[in-house]
Amino acid sequence: MPEKLVVVGNGMAGVACVEHILKHGPDFEITIFGDETHVNYNRILLSMVLAGEKSADEIVLNDIDWYRAHGICTRLGIRVSRIDRGARVVIDRNGQSTPYDKLILATGSTAFIPPIPGVDKENVHVFRTLDDTNALLAKARKGLKTVVIGGGLLGLEAARGLQVRGCEVTVIHLMDSLMERQLDATGGEYLKRRIESLGIRVMLPRQTAAIVGNGHVDGLRFASGEELEAELVVIAAGIKPNAILAREAGLQVNRGIVVNDFLETSDPRIFAVGECTEHRGQTFGLVAPLFDQARVLAATITDNRGPVFSPPAPAAKLKIMGIDIFSAGSIDECEPGVEVVRYEDPAMGAYKKLLLKNSRLHGMILVGDIEDEQTYLDWMRSGTDLAPLRRQLLFPPTVGDPGLAVAEMPDNETICGCNGVRKGEIIEAIHKHGITTLGQLKARTKASTSCGSCAGLCEKLLRAVAPDFQEETKTTLCSCVPFSYERLREIVRGQKLKSVEEVLAVYGNRKGCEVCKPALSYMLDMLWCGDHEEDRSARFINDRVHANIQKDGTFSVIPRMRGGVTSPDELRRIADVADKYNVPMVKVTGSQRIDLLGVKKADLPNVWRDLGMSSGQAYTKGVRMVKTCVGTEFCRYGVQDSTNTGIELERRFENLFTPHKFKMGVVGCPRNCAEATVKDLGFVGQDGSWQVVVGGAAGKSVRKADLLITVETTEQALEAAGLFFQYYRENGNYLERSYDFVERLGIEKIRKETVYAPEEERRKILDRLHRSKALSQDAWLERNHPANPTQFVQIEPMERVPMSAQAEGSVVREREEAQLV
Amino acid sequence: MTWTKITRVENIPPREGRPVRIGELEIAIFNVNGRFLTIENACPHRGGPLCDGIVTGTAVVCPLHGRHFDLETGMPVRAAEAKCLAVFPTRVEDGVVLVDLTAGRAFNESEAAA
Structure with missing residues (x-):
């Protein structure tokens, strides 16, 4: 008959211990009592729930199926009020007795409430x-x-x-x-x-x-x-260990329940783990040592007594996005033999302090810049001799071969401090279960599932060990703002963030880069439809000057020519502009438009003015054009009015931005002369109906568009187009073309959430599209009101420049000088 | 030091650069959130106009092919590009940006790394 194991406490330490016990072999009949009504969740992440960065469901560590699958009798919301050591039973608040052969106290801690008058008041x-x-x-x-x-x-x-x-x-x-x-x-x-x-x-x-x-x-x-x-x-x-139950049962208790190196209490049948314990006079509040305890206790209790608990050096990280704080080891600089190395940059808000003892890293404080956290932690844990690295202490060199550092780590080194997963365990899991992705590794070993700071290490290990390592589909925007697009959209919407700088300050590294800045700019524009702070510095040059930069720094100008239809008057103006501004090349594009190539930045506003046409958005991630055939107006085979439909389609979406460029085509019969089936959005005219197709491509990859829907009238086709267009705008990741988007989501899902969505949903999507459209405008109107007065003009020095400085030769080339000396 | 008055600070918006031509030389002056930094305006890779690049921290990203250069040292941020650019002492006085055009210097690699 299996022994009865009762665990009082359903928190992270208690359940982690049970997980380890199960690994040793399920020789127990296990009952877990939980004071809270919830399954085991990650308490460390509560602050993220409070801040709206995660939902309560997302921090669950063991769902109810896990308890069921392991045959654990789960008593949630039931507090144990007494232990009868003589009878070997615990008595819960309902007066019910539960017998035990072995008892684990994992009662955790409670908030310390200082003795201040009035703490019992409401709120x-x-x-x-x-x-x-x-x-x-x-x-x-x-x-x-x-x-x-x-x-x-x-x-x-x-x-x-x-x-x-x-x-x-x-x-x-x-x-x-x-x-x-x-x-x-x-x-x-x-x-x-x-x-x-x-x-x-x-x-x-x-x-x-x-x-x-x-x-x-x-x-x-x-x-x-x-x-x-x-x-x-x-x-x-602060917190105080929850030790009343143990104290009342007569166990040895000081501040916490006293345990030895094997996590045994003063009663040989009773063990304790987690924040309720006191080990060698020390109590615990950070999670890493508690997971160590859980592992040791699991060995002790399953008759594998041997491993001893020795608390690791403390390491604490503040989990507030936008505030980088890391502290580890001893920070007492008065300790004999300790020397201190410091770096401060008040403007950057960065502070680093390293405490060295015997040339080893003994402790550290990092504020504002914690990029080197892992290197320092490695140094500290491995006791690396830093004498040869003195000059690089504050800015450690980046490791050349990313696999090297991790290869050098011993197998029993802890990779995931939160969940106590060692390198050896990860390697074993990789081989045993054929793990190839970080996601699988997380699911199998729990490594990197708590604070996530070891994700990089885990990935390096995977790369080094797994024969066919696969990089996860890139879900985070970039390392400056390490969130997925979905999460960022929620954050930006939920926290009402209205500028790129604000997002970077609160959720990013406060710098941003050429990848995330344009992506965030797009996201803000899409979400707030103009009710946000447009920051041109976060835009690529094309979107600052509304023209496409060329290899020599000049620009290309493509005016809008809806449906590829122009007029003698427009053509004359284009010709006049080409003459007046000495445009080196005038070219017909593949999009049925005319491109003026080689225009100087300073000429752009005047070129637009003289053209008197609106921007064709050929330089941006936005609505490009609608390519059309002549359709019923002239063609003897045409069965639909493709030109006028194309012009109307272009009018409805022009001036709007999209995750990537968005090209359309409308053809008046299935002969498909304007190649609508390889466009992001296409209408294929049939006798009495339109096929609306999406996700086509004829660029780097070639893909035939999927049929979204077949409709009878032009207005219905335009509505279906609007639904898909806005859905892509809202759910596409920046730089994700519609053909990748359609493949990622699947056309079924897209149909269900656009054209086949309930009437109410469809109306909401179209309302959002109309609101954006109403607030959009032709970018070339900035010829009259540039976003910045010096956007297009060449800056002239205010005073005469000394002759000596006018020659480029005045630039001192240190390298050449050094050779001369 | 020979300081030349170039332009008023408000002519260079935060986190953007503006080009200034002086004889044969073209420089780009950046406003790194109130701090003004000056660098040669031509990317050593294919001559891209750095003044049009996106600023990331104290570096600029060339708009043509994405090379990064540190605006303080002129050094390429990623090791792939060996050449560095000249940077010029820059200061602000009474709301005017001044550049010492005679003191442009391209750092020696080992010096900048130290």
Whole structure:
């Protein structure tokens, strides 16, 4: 008969331990009691739920099927009130007894509530559980005066979460400096400035004397007598181990339940794991050591006693996007033999402090720039001798061969600190299960599923070990803003971010690059339809000057010529412009338009003015043209009016932007003279109907478009086109052509969500399209009102330039000089 | 130092560059969020106008083929391109950008790396 194992506590440490026990062999009949009504979720990510970056479902670690599949008796929402050690039973709050042969206490910790008068008032909350998070979310609203008591990791995460929900947040902290356990005073000051720049007020040091209010909270009174108004108070003043159950059962308890190196308590049948424990006088609040405990205890309890728990060096990272804080190891610079290396850049908000002992990295504080976090952590954990690297300490060299560092790591080195997954386990899993992608690796080993900071390492390992490693389909925008397009659209919409700089400041690296800036510009324009801050510096040059840059820095000008139909008058003007501005080449394009090549930037506004035509958008990711055949107007085979339909189609969508260029075609009969079936969107005329086709291509790849729908009238065809067009605008990733988009989503899904969507949905999609269209305009109107007055003009120096500087030879070439010396 | 008054600060919007021609030499002046930096305007790869590039941090991305150059040192940011560009001392006085056109220098590679 299997032994009965009872686990009190359904949190990360308890369940992690059960997972390890199951790996050793399912010789137990397991019962898990959980005080909370939820399945095991990732508590570390609650701050992301609060900030709206993740949903509650997304932080679940073990869903209910997992408990079922392993035959675990799960008692959720039931608190254990007593342990009867003599009878070897636990008694729950319903008075029911559950017998055990072995008992694991994984009771975790509770929020520490300082003994301040008034903490019991309404609207005073803690931030510890999913229920706490939901309660805060229910209260949070725009302008709510919110005070967070506690300037540690949790307090700051709570503050940021509530602030992005619109609350007016003030953080008060008892100490002189924020996160004083992880940072020194300078680091704390950098952090404070950054937090303040995000719009959160910080008050230091403040001792709260009382929470005042009549029934519900009105404000805080500090020991100094000063008062602060508050409608919501969140206490995040630390945690204390939950050890009452153990204490009442007569187990040895100090601050936490006392455990030895094998996680055994003073009763040989009772074990403890997680934040409720005290090991060699130390209690724990960060997750990494707790996962180590879980592994050790699993060995102990399954008669594989041997592994001992030795707490790893602490490492803490603030999980607030836009604030990069990393601290690890010992940060006590007064420790004998410790030397300190520092770097500060106030303008960049970057601060680095490394503590060395015996030429080894002993601890570190990184604020603002944590790019080298992994290298430092490797140095610290491996005890690398840094004497030969002294000159590169603050800016360690990037490893040439990415596989090298990971190849050199020993097999028992931990890759994922959160989930305690070692290199050896990952390699074994890769071979055993034929893993080829990071996603599979995550599902199989749990590596990189908590904070995700080891994803890079895992990928390097995969690359080095897996024979047919496959890169995941690229889902994040770029390393500057490491979110998927879907997530970013949600963030930008949800947080009402209205400028590229704002997105980069809050969710990115504050720099941005040529990849993410144009993508974010597109996203903002698409989501806010012009009700946003257009930032030309984030646009590619083509979109600053509305022309296509050529190899010599000149530009190409293609006016709109709807449906490829022009007039003698337009042609005369084009000819006159070509003469007047000495245009080196006039060319008919493949899009039934005329291209003026080699125009100087300074001439662009005048060229547009003299043309008197609107922009053909041939330089941008937007609506290009509708190529048409002559159709019923002249053609003896035509069965539909393709030219006029094409012109109307072009009018409806012109001036709008799309994830990638968007080319269309309309043909008046199935002979397809204007190649509509290899366009992003095409109409193929038939006798009495139109086929609307999407996702065609005749460029780098050739793809026949898929049939979206067949309709009877031209108006119906135009509506179907509008639905697909707007759907692509909203759901396509930047630089994703419609043919990739259609293949990614599948035409079935696209049909279901556009032309076959319920009437209400279709109307909403078209409304959004019409709103964007109404706010769009011909970009060439900027000839009269340029976005910036110096956009097109050549800047002339204000004063005469000294003769000596006029020759290019004045540039001193150090390299040449060095050779002369 | 021979400072030449070039233009008013507001003529160069944040995170953008503007070209200025002086005799044979063309320079590009960038406004890196209030800090002005000056670099030769021709990418050593195919002569692309750097003034038209997107700014990323203190680097600019050539609009033609995406080469990155640091505006402080003139060094290419990615190792693939060996050549570096001259940069010029630049300062702001009474809202006017001044450049020392006589002091353009291309850093020695080993020097810039140190």
